[in-house]
Amino acid sequence: MKVVFHENFKCSEYASNSASAPGRMESIMTELKAGGYTVASPEPASMDDLLLAHTATHIADIQKDKKLFDMACLSAGGAILAAKMAFNMEPAFACIRPPGHHASREKTWDYCAFCNMGIALLKLKAEGLIQSAFVLDFDAHTGDGNINVLSAWPEAKVFNPMAHDSQSYIEAIEDYISKIQQVDIVAVSAGFDTYEKDLGKKLKTMDFYLIGRLMKHLAKRVCRKRRFALLEGGYYIQDLGKNVVAFCQGFD
Numbered sequence: 001m002k003v004v005f006h007e008n009f010k011c012s013e014y015a016s017n018s019a020s021a022p023g024r025m026e027s028i029m030t031e032l033k034a035g036g037y038t039v040a041s042p043e044p045a046s047m048d049d050l051l052l053a054h055t056a057t058h059i060a061d062i063q064k065d066k067k068l069f070d071m072a073c074l075s076a077g078g079a080i081l082a083a084k085m086a087f088n089m090e091p092a093f094a095c096i097r098p099p100g101h102h103a104s105r106e107k108t109w110d111y112c113a114f115c116n117m118g119i120a121l122l123k124l125k126a127e128g129l130i131q132s133a134f135v136l137d138f139d140a141h142t143g144d145g146n147i148n149v150l151s152a153w154p155e156a157k158v159f160n161p162m163a164h165d166s167q168s169y170i171e172a173i174e175d176y177i178s179k180i181q182q183v184d185i186v187a188v189s190a191g192f193d194t195y196e197k198d199l200g201k202k203l204k205t206m207d208f209y210l211i212g213r214l215m216k217h218l219a220k221r222v223c224r225k226r227r228f229a230l231l232e233g234g235y236y237i238q239d240l241g242k243n244v245v246a247f248c249q250g251f252d
């Protein structure tokens with residue numbers, strides 16, 4: 001399994017919010033490198049890539065802020081690289097920011113700029129590589145952007161689990177994926193703010209491992225192991241790296 005990362009993601013000055021916080025990327029990459037994962041570096045997404053998921057008006061809105069736009073293009077490019085690697089049978093986790101699952105076709109909110117997941121999947125589809133996809137979004141917040149951007153594509157299914165506690169959360173995922181017969185790729189919007197000490201106050205480190213493993217087994221069963229994950233939320237920096245590594249160990 002490969003990690004997609006670019007040193008520019010360490011720059012926290014593209015925005016001032018929890019996703020752009022200093023030390024956040026470092027906490028993840030220190031743990032991933034200690035875990036022995038090797039890194040691949042992305043190119044920024046092109047205007048044509050962005051137009052797969054967004055209106056020209058929304059892109060122009062983001063473009064008004066050059067620092068944000070440049071980082072958001074690199075983030076979307078990281079998502080595309082992870083998806084391409086996954087298609088070529090190399091599982092990948094993209095450690096990218098800004099996150100993307102709240103970015104819809106025409107607008108965005110929270111810490112997101114472009115819909116990284118939508119852009120990556122629509123790119124594979126536009127190139128004729130896939131016709132269907134499954135997205136698990138385990139962020140504490142529903143990925144309304146992923147849902148909006150992928151809504152015109154009936155063969156792309158998005159699942160945001162809802163549950164009161166960690167056990168029923170895992171069971172909800174198991175139940176949903178047990179009904180999936182066939183998809184061309186398994187994708188994960190990996191939001192670690194579901195962590196028990198983060199905003200979502202729900203999942204333990206071991207649960208991220210279990211979710212990663214469930215996605216790996218699903219990919220083995222339905223799509224010749226093709227799978228990738230993109231970083232979304234996750235703000236409890238102290239434990240963020242170990243939670244990401246736990247997910248990756250299950251996913252790998």
Ligand SMILES: [Zn+2]
Nearest residue numbers: 139140141233
């Ligand atoms: Zn979130």
